[in-house]
Amino acid sequence: MLPPRLRYVLAKxxxxxxxxxxxxxxxxxxxxxxTATHPxxxxxxxxxxxxxxxxxxxGRATVTGNGSLHDPGTALDDxxxxxxxxxxxxxxxxxxxxxASFERVAQNASLVYTATRSGExxxxxxxxLGAGNATDTTTASTPVSIDTERVRxxxxxxxxxxxxxxxxDVAVRVTSTYRVAGYAGTLSTSGPLSFGEDWYDxxxxxxxxxxxxxxxxxxxxxxxxxxxxxxxxxxxxACALAxxxxxxxxRAWRTSAPRLAETVHRHRYDEWIxxxxxxxxxxxxxxxxxxxxxxxxxxxxxxLRVIHDPDRxxxxxxxxxxxxxxxxxxxxxxxxxxx
Numbered sequence: 001m002l003p004p005r006l007r008y009v010l011a012k013x014x015x016x017x018x019x020x021x022x023x024x025x026x027x028x029x030x031x032x033x034x035t036a037t038h039p040x041x042x043x044x045x046x047x048x049x050x051x052x053x054x055x056x057x058x059g060r061a062t063v064t065g066n067g068s069l070h071d072p073g074t075a076l077d078d079x080x081x082x083x084x085x086x087x088x089x090x091x092x093x094x095x096x097x098x099x100a101s102f103e104r105v106a107q108n109a110s111l112v113y114t115a116t117r118s119g120e121x122x123x124x125x126x127x128x129l130g131a132g133n134a135t136d137t138t139t140a141s142t143p144v145s146i147d148t149e150r151v152r153x154x155x156x157x158x159x160x161x162x163x164x165x166x167x168x169d170v171a172v173r174v175t176s177t178y179r180v181a182g183y184a185g186t187l188s189t190s191g192p193l194s195f196g197e198d199w200y201d202x203x204x205x206x207x208x209x210x211x212x213x214x215x216x217x218x219x220x221x222x223x224x225x226x227x228x229x230x231x232x233x234x235x236x237x238a239c240a241l242a243x244x245x246x247x248x249x250x251r252a253w254r255t256s257a258p259r260l261a262e263t264v265h266r267h268r269y270d271e272w273i274x275x276x277x278x279x280x281x282x283x284x285x286x287x288x289x290x291x292x293x294x295x296x297x298x299x300x301x302x303x304l305r306v307i308h309d310p311d312r313x314x315x316x317x318x319x320x321x322x323x324x325x326x327x328x329x330x331x332x333x334x335x336x337x338x339x
Contacts, residue, residue: 021243028236036229039220047212052098055176055187056206057109061086081199087149089202093132093142093174100181105140107132109174111151112190113158117166129172146172148200151193172202183211272296273306278316285322295326 060077063070065085070076076086093107108131115123132142151170158168173190191204273296289295292315299306299317307316313328 015247018243018247021239021246025236025239025243028232028239032229032232032236035232041218042221043216043218046215046217048215049181049211049213051100051181051183051211052208053102053176053178053180053185053187053211054096054098054206054208055174055189056094056096057172057174057189057191057204058092058094059202060090060092061088064088081196081201082148084148084198084200087147089146089148089200091129091144091146091172091174091202093144093176095140095176095178095187097138097178097180101136101138102140103135103179105134105137105176105178107140107142107174107176109142109144109172111146111170111193112173113155113168113170115158115162115166115168122166123162123168126173140176140178146193148193148195152195152200155195172204174204180211185209185211272299273308273315275310276307278307278309278312278314280312282318282323284318287322287324289324289326292326295324298324 058078059082060075061082063072063074063076063083063086065087066072067083067085070083070085072085074086076082082089091109093109095102095105095107109129111127111129113123113125113127114121129146130142130144132140134140155168155170162168169192171190171192173188175186175188177186178184187207187209189205189207191202193202194200289298295315295317296306302317302319304317304319307318308314309316315326315328317324
């Protein structure tokens with residue numbers, strides 16, 4: 001059973017309420033359809049045809065002179081330092097591909113003498129050590145040799161000639177130019193060649209380069225919406241059912257609005273109403289009120305109670321000067337159009 005106030009509102013505004021629910025249902029169904037057909041997406045970038053090329057240098061020297069640390073004939077591979085008793089340094093320049101084969105590779109190594117002052121280079125001399133080429137391979141190697149004693153003497157000569165003008169140093173520089181899987185690239189690295197009284201050392205670091213082709217695509221991601229499509233669809237169904245129920249109740253079970261207003265007032269002012277029997281006749285003047293609310297207002301103003309006679313369907317307030325009465329409405333007549 002619906003509360004009296006709700007029945008009163010539906011009796012007066014039933015079609016409007018049903019229409020409002022119908023509009024909400026249509027909006028919910030539309031929103032559900034839109035969200036279902038337009039899922040959230042994100043643009044991502046894939047890497048295709050990834051190719052990696054690396055350049056490295058390894059060294060080896062064989063001891064030829066007498067020394068307390070190494071016996072003659074000892075081969076040293078990439079030690080921390082090389083003894084002066086192993087004067088010839090053999091370097092191997094190597095370019096490798098982690099994926100496809102190189103279409104072609106060109107490698108070269110050189111000694112670079114530079115003179116600097118206050119961080120600025122004012123003289124440079126390049127001495128080629130060797131070069132090599134290769135095709136259709138994943139690894140290209142180019143061996144070169146350095147006579148370190150000759151380099152030591154030449155460096156000393158350049159330093160004497162430079163005097164206090166600046167500082168003269170020497171470095172090993174290697175470069176690789178290649179083409180792989182449609183990419184063309186160049187790798188280069190260098191390291192200083194240092195000399196001590198009884199040792200020398202070359203510090204070269206490797207170099208790596210990666211190639212790829214970026215391909216953008218759009219992917220659907222899990223929904224982050226606060227209200228998913230199924231919830232919107234469920235809300236639409238609920239609103240549609242509510243619209244149908246309101247419209248059906250309005251057509252089949254609706255009580256007249258004045259009758260429902262009377263019921264609402266009866267519940268609202270129940271504390272001012274008492275049940276009893278009212279005499280049919282009285283010498284006091286009779287005043288009929290339009291609504292039960294009006295009759296209750298009179299009772300409140302007079303400080304009296306309203307007497308409800310359920311057998312006669314009548315509400316009465318008796319004052320010293322008059323009787324005030326309100327008769328319940330005949331619902332059958334009101335539904336026939338005689339309200």
